Amino acid sequence: MQTVKIKNLIKKFDEITAINDLSLDIEKGKITGLIGADGAGKTTLIRLIIGLLTPNSGEIETLGLKPFSQKHELTLKIGYMPQKFGLYEDLTVIENLRLYADLKNQPYDFDKMLEFTSLAPFQDRLAGALSGGMKQKLGLACALLGNPEFLVLDEPSVGVDPISRKDLMKMVKDMISPKTTVLWSTAYLDEAHSFDTAVVLDKGKVIYNGIPHELAPTPQEFEEKVIDLMGGYKKEESLLAKNYIPLEIFPECTVVADNLEKRYGNFYAVKNNSFCIKKGEIFGLLGPNGAGKSTSFKMMCGLTKPTGGTAKIMGIDILKDPEKARSNLGYMAQKFSLYGSLTLRQNLEFFAAAYGIKFSQRKKRVDDIIEVFNFQDIQNMKAEDLPLGFKQRLSMACALIHNPPILFLDEPTSGVDVVTRREFWNHITSLAKKGVTILVTTHFMDEAEYCDRISLFYHGETIAVGTPAQLKQEAQADNMEDTFITLIKRSEE
Ligand SMILES: Nc1ncnc2c1ncn2[C@@H]1O[C@H](COP(=O)(O)OP(=O)(O)OP(=O)(O)O)[C@@H](O)[C@H]1O
Ligand SMILES: [Mg+2]
DSSP states (O other), rough: EEEEEEEEEEEEEEEEEEEEEEEEEEEEEEEEEEEEEETTTTHHHHHHTTTOOOOEEEEEEEBBBOTTTTTTHTTTTEEEEEEOOOTTTBBHHHHHHHHHHHHHOOOOOOHHHHHHHHOOGTSSSSSGGOOOHHHHHHHHHHHHOOOOSEEEEEEEEOOOOHHOOOOOOHHHHSSSTTOOOOEEESSSSHHHTTTTEEEEEEEEEEEEEEEEHHHSSSSHHHHHHHHHTOOOOOOOOOOHHHHOOOOOOOOOOOOEEEEEEETTTTEEEEEEEEEEOOOOOOOOOOOSSSSSSSHHHHTHHHHHHHOOEEEEETTEEETTHHHHHTTTTTEEEEOOSSSSSSSSHHHHEEEEHHOOOOOHHHHHHHHHHHTTTOGGGGSSSGGGGHHHHHHHHHHHHHTTTTSSSSEEEEEETTOOOHHHHHHHHHHHHHHHHTEEEEEESOOOOOHTTOOSSSEEEEEEEEEEEEHHHHHHHHHHHHHHHHHHHHHHHHOOO
């Protein structure tokens, strides 16, 4: 039995062919993983399957219905979580759940949802005040309401911490019946490896469709195989680092957090956070969703005022001279913060001007960065129309446009494909070798290994600091994922 039948599907946007003569069946009662490079067509395919887009030609049938003309009927049978889930930011957590339950005519039975999302203590908090990962989990809980026949999840685990990601998988598996079909797009290949079927897309075509365990027995091997299918990754010299002009004078600590604290009412988002990062160091801030990582970033670049303590950037106090301190850093926010209606190129031009690059040098600098990130063909696309992975790339390019000696990267690789993640880290490690100081956060535990030092953060406080090897030793574990889980659980005891 097939839940979805697709034949010779074509979908074009202007001159871009997003789905190119694609044929695919999705089997009922199975979990099918959808993977592929950024811009390969995953989100477009999902939208076609559930009737949010009409194809240019070809046939598509979902649960025996024509998705576009019978959309209403179809919607009742589907649980859909889009990449950017439409939470009501000015309603609380529990009010969002009630609203979605009402829309689906479901009883108010949220205990299980609140437990898995760890949102029970925060049920009266406004959705707009949740951390990125907490929002993601609430979105998933809303999509799961009502035991849908067909669950369609577009990158549900973006920004979700390693512990919750395991819970999320378990929750989906526990909640579905043997008849439920799940289509789950993901950039986490360990996740895809655990599914019944994996479909790899490339340039709008299916280039692999099969059982992940047959392609490779271990998740690591599976990742390498998928990278090969996607055209491979060859480590090259980072042009970013090559063009970087190092500064000569540096203080002992380029980035200092001095007892930083952020309190909302009587809730501490960050408490007693202190550290010193040296020139050229890659310092990773790791921790579960809501730990206070983004709040720390925002305080350190002067976007949020601390309720206690301060931060120093290249020796300059961020509270006393925010502009001068900020001119030394590039900040890539967790949430997409580009100008959606401007083109890719215009965004770069805007940030070049905002960061004070002289007019005479701007064009060259923008051209250079377009080359480094391979943006030539898409530079005139509107930022809001870019696939998520390209938005991330553009955000990173904007943060780097003025060659800052310090980089703050808040989840730079969330929503980015596996090959691009490696490219990002090649840039990051090469820049660090040239003396750029980097503060970074990630939920990919394999990336944590690239950090020189890690601060493990939980409930607003540092619970461990050290090199990846030291932390592994402390946890008696041989990989970062187990280290993370062990140290977090231990701190709860
Ligand atoms: N305006 C606010 N009012 C109340 N609480 C807030 C506000 N802003 C943030 N918080 C809370 O502060 C805590 C820390 O959030 P933060 O965004 O720093 O977490 P994070 O570690 O970056 O998480 P993630 O991994 O999900 O991105 C969360 O519990 C969040 O809900
Ligand atoms: Mg965050």
